[in-house]
Amino acid sequence: MSARLIATTRAQVSVIEAGAGAPLVYLHGFADVHACMADLQPFHHALAKKRRLIAIALPGVNGSEELEDGTGVDDVLFRLLETIDALDLGAFDLVGHCAGGWFAAELAVRHPDRVKSLTLIGATGLFVSGQLIGDIFMQAQPERGVDYKTLRAMLFSSADHPIALEHYPDIRGDIDTEVRRYQMLRFGSFVGFRPPYFYNRSLIDRLYRARMPTRVIWGEKDGMVPLAHAEAYAKNLPGAGGKPVIIKGAGHAVHLEAPEAVAAAIAELLVGA
Amino acid sequence: MKPVELYCWHFMSYPYLPKDFDEKYDTGWVTVPNELWDAERSRGLLREYTDQLVYASEIGFDGMVLNEHHQNIYGLMPSPNIIAAALAHATRRGKIVVLGNLLPLHMNPLRVAEEYAMLDNMSDGRLVAGFAPGSGPETFNYDAPSAPSRDQFWEAVDLIREAWTRPGPFAYEGKHFPLRYVNPWPQPTQRPHPPIWIPAGRSKGTLRQIAKHGYSYFLSSRSHGSATAKSQQLFEQTLAEYGQKYEPHRMGILMSVVVGETDEEAREQSREGIWYFLRNCLKGHQRREGRQLTYGPGVPYIPSEEWRDFLATTDPTTPLLGDTEDWDDLQRSQSIIVGSPDTVYERIVAILESAPIGNLLMQFHLGNMPFDFTRKSMKLFAEQVAPRLREASQKIYAKRFPHLADAPAMEVVK
Numbered sequence: 095m096s097a098r099l100i101a102t103t104r105a106q107v108s109v110i111e112a113g114a115g116a117p118l119v120y121l122h123g124f125a126d127v128h129a130c131m132a133d134l135q136p137f138h139h140a141l142a143k144k145r146r147l148i149a150i151a152l153p154g155v156n157g158s159e160e161l162e163d164g165t166g167v168d169d170v171l172f173r174l175l176e177t178i179d180a181l182d183l184g185a186f187d188l189v190g191h192c193a194g195g196w197f198a199a200e201l202a203v204r205h206p207d208r209v210k211s212l213t214l215i216g217a218t219g220l221f222v223s224g225q226l227i228g229d230i231f232m233q234a235q236p237e238r239g240v241d242y243k244t245l246r247a248m249l250f251s252s253a254d255h256p257i258a259l260e261h262y263p264d265i266r267g268d269i270d271t272e273v274r275r276y277q278m279l280r281f282g283s284f285v286g287f288r289p290p291y292f293y294n295r296s297l298i299d300r301l302y303r304a305r306m307p308t309r310v311i312w313g314e315k316d317g318m319v320p321l322a323h324a325e326a327y328a329k330n331l332p333g334a335g336g337k338p339v340i341i342k343g344a345g346h347a348v349h350l351e352a353p354e355a356v357a358a359a360i361a362e363l364l365v366g367a
Numbered sequence: 368m369k370p371v372e373l374y375c376w377h378f379m380s381y382p383y384l385p386k387d388f389d390e391k392y393d394t395g396w397v398t399v400p401n402e403l404w405d406a407e408r409s410r411g412l413l414r415e416y417t418d419q420l421v422y423a424s425e426i427g428f429d430g431m432v433l434n435e436h437h438q439n440i441y442g443l444m445p446s447p448n449i450i451a452a453a454l455a456h457a458t459r460r461g462k463i464v465v466l467g468n469l470l471p472l473h474m475n476p477l478r479v480a481e482e483y484a485m486l487d488n489m490s491d492g493r494l495v496a497g498f499a500p501g502s503g504p505e506t507f508n509y510d511a512p513s514a515p516s517r518d519q520f521w522e523a524v525d526l527i528r529e530a531w532t533r534p535g536p537f538a539y540e541g542k543h544f545p546l547r548y549v550n551p552w553p554q555p556t557q558r559p560h561p562p563i564w565i566p567a568g569r570s571k572g573t574l575r576q577i578a579k580h581g582y583s584y585f586l587s588s589r590s591h592g593s594a595t596a597k598s599q600q601l602f603e604q605t606l607a608e609y610g611q612k613y614e615p616h617r618m619g620i621l622m623s624v625v626v627g628e629t630d631e632e633a634r635e636q637s638r639e640g641i642w643y644f645l646r647n648c649l650k651g652h653q654r655r656e657g658r659q660l661t662y663g664p665g666v667p668y669i670p671s672e673e674w675r676d677f678l679a680t681t682d683p684t685t686p687l688l689g690d691t692e693d694w695d696d697l698q699r700s701q702s703i704i705v706g707s708p709d710t711v712y713e714r715i716v717a718i719l720e721s722a723p724i725g726n727l728l729m730q731f732h733l734g735n736m737p738f739d740f741t742r743k744s745m746k747l748f749a750e751q752v753a754p755r756l757r758e759a760s761q762k763i764y765a766k767r768f769p770h771l772a773d774a775p776a777m778e779v780v781k
Binding site for chain 2: 154160165230231232233234235236237238239240266269272273275276277279280281283284287288289
């Protein structure tokens with residue numbers, strides 16, 4: 095595993111790489127590498143057994159340069175494209191969690207020729223009437239100064255899940271971790287605080303363009319992105335087989351809670367070199 | 368030497384909450400259910416609050432202060448400009464300080480330039496134009512995006528100042544608020560423009576903006592002590608960076624004041640109102656209990672490195688003003704000054720001696736304090752505290768800033 099800063103045409107971008115072989119680009123969410131944890135987690139290592147995994151830190155997060163004020167999703171996508179160009183990746187497998195899943199879907203509909211396979215895990219990005227994506231900003235405001243119970247409940251299957259308690263404890267924790275979490279919220283506030291709240295109403299009608307092999311994977315107890323979003327993605331992405339893979343008992347951070355099951359669901363996509 | 372200016376600030380809190388509010392609800396802000404609004408009991412409430420400010424003008428306060436809050440029980444004034452219009456019409460003297468319009472929450476800052484210009488005309492040049500970016504609760508109320516809101520804010524202030532000073536029509540090339548035609552009518556009565564006040568904490572970047580443009584600094588803190596003196600010194604240093612000398616009237620602070628005939632009467636009459644204010648109105652804003660929305664990782668408007676400093680220098684379990692337990696605790700925070708005219712005078716003079724600030728913005732009505740006692744407290748202040756404070760302040764300023772002693776004294780309105 096190696097973490098490094100790479101220079102794109104316009105900015106420094108932080109990436110963590112592991113494994114070897116054909117490239118797999120990983121775009122993180124909130125409870126994830128870069129945005130909370132400094133290092134790759136068991137799920138990412140499982141992917142790295144099959145591919146050269148490249149986890150790109152979103153703008154402003156974990157060493158990546160922040161975008162300018164007034165940023166929209168388009169600027170985020172171009173930052174990702176510039177990073178992929180700088181790494182000279184050609185075609186690649188693409189996996190994204192939460193907001194990272196949204197950006198993955200946006201890239202896939204724009205550049206279907208570059209994306210060999212697409213995996214969306216608890217992805218935001220769609221507007222589904224009556225099924226609002228949860229307000230992570232409100233939940234990130236602790237109760238009594240340090241109590242993150244409701245944030246843990248949003249991101250994990252339960253507020254008491256050991257992984258949740260490890261990374262979102264009810265104390266002022268390790269400052270580097272707190273700053274990483276803050277950076278991801280700050281980045282998120284550029285693209286998800288005001289409407290559209292981490293979604294793009296135009297995306298659903300563009301999904302037909304992403305014809306590559308696809309998996310839509312959700313935790314059954316996702317407290318941030320309702321299951322109806324999984325159904326909508328699976329129905330509209332031609333390569334998804336019409337149905338999401340639902341992992342029983344898991345929450346929004348399904349890839350942290352059930353790394354083997356999620357990796358196994360993706361494994362069939364990662365055939366060949 | 369110009370004496371201290373004494374303003375009456377009204378927040379217009381909701382006074383009819385159920386007795387068990389604190390037990391049942393986790394916040395007084397943003398998500399506090401508006402089913403609690405009692406329309407029948409609230410008849411005449413905004414008129415009474417406005418009348419209290421008119422009364423302040425009549426009994427000799429230097430001005431009336433309003434501000435903008437949304438969807439909460441702390442301040443029933445989502446549009447302070449509406450109350451300011453009523454005051455402009457009902458009074459003939461005293462400044463009208465709107466502190467301020469929350470610019471990132473306004474679709475178009477040109478509208479603020481227009482409304483403020485109207486208020487300045489309606490009040491015959493008595494407007495003080497405050498601009499604020501809003502804090503956590505307002506961010507949630509209007510979905511004002513956190514990180515870009517600071518940048519939007521300064522661009523909006525710039526647009527408004529230009530709208531008042533640059534001959535129109537002109538095109539404004541803003542990033543957030545580009546406009547093809549900027550040409551507001553009417554223009555303000557005060558030329559080149561009404562005084563501009565900016566509420567701020569101790570961010571060096573904000574103080575630099577205030578200094579650079581010649582605005583006045585209102586310290587947004589309810590508690591006073593060494594931190595207030597430090598803010599004053601920091602502002603003085605920042606002004607020096609821009610070749611300017613500190614003058615007490617470039618800065619203002621907020622405090623709450625309750626005056627009774629005796630210390631005992633002041634406490635007796637204000638006890639319920641003060642604790643209603645601390646426990647209910649500050650819940651969600653300046654209280655650890657419940658979910659505090661004002662500051663925190665969910666409203667990430669400061670850059671990450673500033674957040675790192677904040678984490679390193681603060682303790683998230685430190686009690687806030689709303690956690691105040693008793694009178695002794697309250698006395699220490701120097702936020703709500705309660706007592707006889709002598710007590711109140713001495714305590715405010717002590718604050719001025721440690722931080723020579725020229726504008727005292729004072730809240731007299733707290734929570735569900737009885738209206739007649741609020742007026743009595745204001746009157747005791749105006750008659751028995753204000754004259755002495757004005758006199759003492761001139762001595763304090765002259766001692767600290769001898770270069771100002773030669774400046775002509777402003778007329779003291781009795």
